[in-house]
Amino acid sequence: QVQLVESGGGLVQPGGSLRLSCAASGFTLDYYAIGWFSQAPGQEREGVSYIRFSDGRTYYADSVKGRFTISRDKAKNTVYLQMNSLKPEDTAVYYCAAGGPTYWGNPYEYDYWGQGTQVTVSS
Numbered sequence: 001q002v003q004l005v006e007s008g009g010g011l012v013q014p015g016g017s018l019r020l021s022c023a024a025s026g027f028t029l030d031y032y033a034i035g036w037f038s039q040a041p042g043q044e045r046e047g048v049s050y051i052r053f054s055d056g057r058t059y060y061a062d063s064v065k066g067r068f069t070i071s072r073d074k075a076k077n078t079v080y081l082q083m084n085s086l087k088p089e090d091t092a093v094y095y096c097a098a099g100g101p102t103y104w105g106n107p108y109e110y111d112y113w114g115q116g117t118q119v120t121v122s123s
Contacts, residue, residue, distance in 0.1 A: 001025070001026045002025075002026040002027050002112055003024070003025045003026050003112075003114075004022055004023070004024055004096055004097070004098060004112055004113060004114035005022070005023050005025070005114055005115070006020060006021065006022050006094065006095065006096050006114040006115065006116060006117040007020070007021045007023070007117060008020040008021050008117060009093075009094060009117030009118045009119045009120075010118075010119070010120070011120045011122065012086055012119075012120070012121055013121070013122070013123050014086060014087060014088060014121055014122075014123055015085060015086065016086050016121070017082070017083060017084045017085075017086065018083045018086065018119060019080055019081070019082050019083070020036070020080065020081040020083065020094055020096075020117060020119075021078055021079075021080055022034060022036070022078060022079045022080070022081075022096030022114060023076070023077065023078045024077045024078065024079075024098065025077070027098075027112075028077060029053040029072070029074075029077050029079070029098060030053055030054060030074070031053075031054070031100075032053055032098040032099060032100060032111075033050060033051065033052045033053060033098070033099060033100060033101065033104065034050065034051050034053060034070075034072070034079040034096055034097070034098055035047060035048075035049070035050045035096070035097045035099070035101070035104055035105075035107075035110055036048040036049045036050070036070065036079075036081050036094060036095070036096055036097075037094070037095045037096075037097060037107055038090070038092035038093070038094050038095075038119075039092055039093050039095065039116075040091065040092040040093075043092075045095065045107045046061065046105070047059075047061055047104060047105030047106075047107070048060070048061050048064055048068065048081070048094070049061065049064065049068055049070040049081060050070070050101075050104035050105075051070045051071070051072055051079060053072055053074070053079070056072065058070050059104045059105075061105070063089075064083075064090075067083065067084050067085045067086075068081060068082065068083050068084070069081075069082040069084075070082075079096060081094070081096075083119070086119075086121045087121060088121045088122060089121075090119060090121050091119060091120050091121050091122070092118075092119060093116040093117065093118050093119075094116065094117050094118075094119055095113055095114055095115075095116045096113075096114045097110035097111075097112060097113045097114070098110060098111060098112040099111040099112070
């Protein structure tokens with residue numbers, strides 16, 4: 001069974017950090033790229049970051065450059081999103097998705113999705 005499972009969300013104060021994980025099972029990520037997307041209430045799903053599992057190529061949204069870092073662990077078939085210097089505007093449900101998009105930020109080009117993990121940044 002193909003599955004992506006996110007974990008690591010929670011409540012954090014502004015300026016704090018979280019590390020999200022996206023663990024894949026039922027398939028290998030070697031032939032896929034992983035995108036992290038955020039979705040705030042009433043908003044569309046937006047691309048946050050991307051990593052191509054085979055060679056580690058990465059992309060970031062301008063709003064998170066310098067604060068977020070995406071990485072992968074091939075042995076664990078897992079992708080991570082390290083989120084530092086969090087801001088209240090980062091509050092959203094974060095989803096990981098696997099696919100082979102031509103444009104990394106287009107959610108419609110991904111094949112598999114996780115269930116999402118809530119990130120809340122508030123004092």
